[in-house]
Amino acid sequence: MGDRVRGKVIIVTGAGSIGPGMGNGKASAIVYAREGAKVMLVDINLKAADETKGIIEKEGGTAIAYAADVSKAAECQKLADTCVQKFGRIDVLHNNVGIIEYGGALDTSEQSWDKQITVNLKSMFLMCKSVIPYMLKQGKGAIVNISSLSAIRTQPFPAIAYSTSKAGVIALTHEIAIEFAGKGLRCNCILPGLMKTPMVAHYQVQTYAGGDVEEMWRRRDAMSPTGKQGEPWDVAYAALFLASDEAKYVNGVELLVDGGLCHTVRTFNK
């Protein structure tokens, strides 16, 4: 076990995975716990959060699982209050919840747009509203928001609502970063590129490869300048850096974890 976030209390939203394997939120929660944090594992699916809890406890870490829908203000407030009741404080808020529904401007329904903007963007606004007052009282805190490469580049397939929500996350991050900079809070975001996660397998396999997961992974590997997609641990370690005091002067950044993909303009094989 390490010491890089020793003694800190961290809320991770979307701390369970949607399917078998390792997701970004789950990996981040595990890495935080390994580095000495007490972690509140929030997921809309309690079973998924419990699975992450089982992994952390087996490694000797400290975590609690908590079911919440972070698109609801009352649930965000209750979860922040519960965290403080259980652990006495909140040092880090890791906003990882996100969903994707593919579609361009014409074939994205208003309902799908609203859902993605609410789950991906408004949830972070709500979580910040509930958590920041505690951080202000402590005089210190760090927020890590998960945006996406899609916020600044298009994917091979249109995802207008998803991309727009993720760009909103960047602006939200800057606003919070500057508003509370003088009060000891930091707020940064991570822009994952092509990652090999259960969420991608769940939401994207039809779009990418007609349901053939291995074919999708092969295509996505080929799209990366490194020849490989990233893995959830890559996002987790970036989050660890931003959450820890090592990043105490890092505020308002968009940290890409994409193997360099954003610098290319090549049309990749679909």
Place this chain on the structure above:
Amino acid sequence: MGERLKGKVAIVTGAGSIGPGLGNGKAAAIIFAREGAKVMLVDINAKAAEETKSIIDKEGGQCVAFKADVTSPADCREMVGTCIQTFGRLDILHNNVGILGAGGLLDTSEALWDRIIKTNLTSMFLTCRYAIPHMLEQGGGAIINVSSIGGIRTPQPGQISYAVSKGAIIAFTNEIAIEFAAKGIRANCVLPGLIKTPLVEWSYNPEAWGSRDIEEMWRKRDAMSPTGRQGEAWDIANAALFLASDESKYVNGVSLLVDGGLTGTTKIFK
């Protein structure tokens, strides 16, 4: 001592400080050594590199000091050759050498322009040219180039050659990142904001800051930061550590800001 760079060999250019105290290169070298790397401390001033060496030696780290002018191709070749002879490999190249130069378009002489571009930018081209073949042979490596927020904003107007050199480092880094991505080499840059270092102290211009008291400059620079404080050399060193370590194995071609959020603002904090 940590293990985040255990077994790795790093070259740090500009590893000495120009005056008393802790500069970015010195701090990075110390942190690399604390995390288990063998470090080659390169500086144009042998005494400055030796001072850093004595700090690392005292902490039980491993390093050698090496005098070189990184604007000289011959020196760069000898530097890399000596590193390979001494330590057997080269995993991390931390390009930290940089000088400041005041002057706007009309009052910057061609000689000053050439000197700044050569020292800040061409030096990185040269060190990479000699280092990368060894990294390719090993099948990987990490390059960290120290750019500046001056490369993307004009916090202190009237530094045209400096700003251009630092902006170009970003493009240079991205080129390297993509060219060698599939061969296991990563290249990233760090963009320090207002950092309290010996270089800034050494370059202090009472006229520009309207006071003969250097404390007045530090106070103004603190006030310019959204956090109310300048950064310190350790902040840059810790960002470099993240980018140098395998924890950032999917981080490639990024410009990592370490500026407390300053570039997220358009307000003049004074």
